[in-house]
Amino acid sequence: MGAVLTGVAGALAAYRAGDVGRARALAAESGTRLGAELATYWTDGTSGPVYDQPAAFTAFIRGGGNVELYRRLSEGLAARYDSWRPEAVLDVGCGDGLAIEPALAAATFQPSRIDLVEPSAALLSAVEVAGARRFPLTAQDFLGSDGSTWNLVQSTFAMQSIEPAARAEVLSELRSRTDRVVLAEFDVPEHADLASLAQRYERGVAEYGAQASLVAQGFLLPVLLGVAAGEARTNWEHPAAEWARQLEAAGFSSVTVDRLADYWWSPAVLITAS
Known part of the structure; x- marks a missing residue:
């Protein structure tokens, strides 16, 4: 080097x-x-919590390698909507809708209920999904206050923002309330x-x-x-194999990992669990 x-x-x-x-x-x-x-x-x-700065986050997510990454992500989600036909969908950490909006536009099947959970009220307000229920909460607070169930729960580069012990509780709760979970995450090196x-x-x-x-x-x-x-962390990422292990520990019996796209940080993957 x-x-x-x-x-x-x-x-x-x-x-x-x-x-x-x-x-x-x-x-x-x-x-x-x-x-x-x-x-x-x-x-x-420092300039404050990263997800509370919409201008910087919006510029990040809509530029650079994210353009191709999110194109492939939305195509992958749309294909799953059409294949699985989920009547009720929960998007955990939807941001400003960059993944779900084009996925819905590309899909021929449209869920009858869509719930959006995003702790940044500023980002959530920018999502353009007609009729969606919106919850400006963390995943933990939302699941603790809402007893709904879903056919599909998706989370795109958001579960990494939940500290692992809290995430384990979220995944365990979702196991009893959904048929499938789809996570988009990065397959980072273990060290x-x-x-x-x-x-x-x-x-x-x-x-x-x-x-x-x-x-x-x-x-x-x-x-x-x-x-x-290792201080003031906002992300806890893992190798794809570790994501699969966490889902299995939460009670999901079938976990698959599909390569999504190369990226400057690490390869992106779609992880499906049921």
Whole structure:
């Protein structure tokens, strides 16, 4: 690995050790776009919870490699609607509807009831699904307050945002309330060193051109630092095999994993459990 990205990895190591000043200096000296964004972030301070910043999240999810990723995701969901014909669908962590809206538009079968759960009220308000019930709640709070059942529960890159112990409870609750669960997640390595994180996030930031700073400062860097330092985490990702194990532990007896798309972070997969 070259000296440039070693500098970013060194900055992440310094941050993990609690030396923000050294981390900022190493990042600034790295000569990379990621390093420059990190130096700015550590100078200006954090900017709040990542999913409460709709402009940054919207720019992230609608740009870069996400364009192709979500095209394939929506096609995959539409094919499943047409095959399974679920009358009632729950979307956990629907964001602003980027997955479910085009999936419904492409499908010939339309569910008669759609429930949308999204803790960010700002993102939920942007979803354009006519007649859907909307719940600006976490999955845990929603399932604890609503006794509905569904033919299909989907969650697209959202279950990773639930801490594993709480997620186990969510999955166990869903087992008794749905016929099928479909998760879109990333098949991440079991162990990722700081050099690998630096390399992959450098590629990710570079995909956003003029919007790179908005996306980096408002979304990518808080996620990166949560992963790198193990503090203030917003994501708990796993290899696909571990996602399958968690679903089986929750009581699902049939779990399949299908490759969805390559991505700068890690390959994306669709995991079906019934």
